[in-house]
Amino acid sequence: MLKSSSAPIADVFAAAAAWAEAAEQRNEDIAGAWRQIAKSGVVPFHLVDPRAFAERVVVPGLISNEQALSVFVTIALGNGPARPRNMLDEIRTIVNKGRLTSLEDAGSCAEALFNLWGNSDGGDFECFAKRALCEKARRGVEHVRFVVEVKKRFVEKGGPSFTVKHHLEDLIRKKPSLERLVGVWHCPVETLEFARAVAASCNHIHFDRAVEFSKECLHCAEDGQYLQCEPIAAAEVLVRHLQKRAASLPCLPGLLARLAAAKASADAAG
Structure with a gap:
């Protein structure tokens, strides 16, 4: 840091x-x-x-x-040295300008990122771009589609190809400290939107991320952890998506049974 x-x-x-x-x-x-x-x-x-x-x-x-x-x-x-260039903030400003979600917005965002990348040393840019785009993607379904389009157009312009999936996976696996008040695993709205984004990012073959996130949510509900983020609601979005898109998954019956049990337990607790 x-x-x-x-x-x-x-x-x-x-x-x-x-x-x-x-x-x-x-x-x-x-x-x-x-x-x-x-x-x-x-x-x-x-x-x-x-x-x-x-x-x-x-x-x-x-x-x-x-x-x-x-x-x-x-x-x-006032003659002390200035801080180094803050690349992350510059990328966040580009990615989060206005309410960027349309294909036209994706084009202008990719163009601005490409120009910024051309004036950077490469390494820091790619690391911070992944982080900023991951933050954007987890806001909801429309943001996932936007991020996918930005990445596609950025590469078409000659920029390096990179993925944000590792950042998304870390968000699923590495829960923040209990002292935090906002973000996924704390805010129910952000957690539910992230669940929808994860579901939307699944294609017709790969459902691993949705399965893993649903298991994590159900585990929290069963153990009474991070209940402030309403993990059952997030799990239901993911499990219902899997039921609709991947009914043949071997793990699906178990997820449905755990979801039903978690909902029953929550109802009984009032």
């Missing part, structure tokens, strides 16, 4: 603070850790909110007076 130009300054500062405050666990001195952070330049203190910097770093004496004075002079003069 510290090497990423897309990480917010506050998050960079928090990460460095956590590392410094764990110094004693490494048999090191906390003040020495902060001096090392200041000397390395890993945290651009001149871009941190001045009050936060003063209250959390200077007043507690975590860095030397000379280092603190240097930061305040840089802030006052």
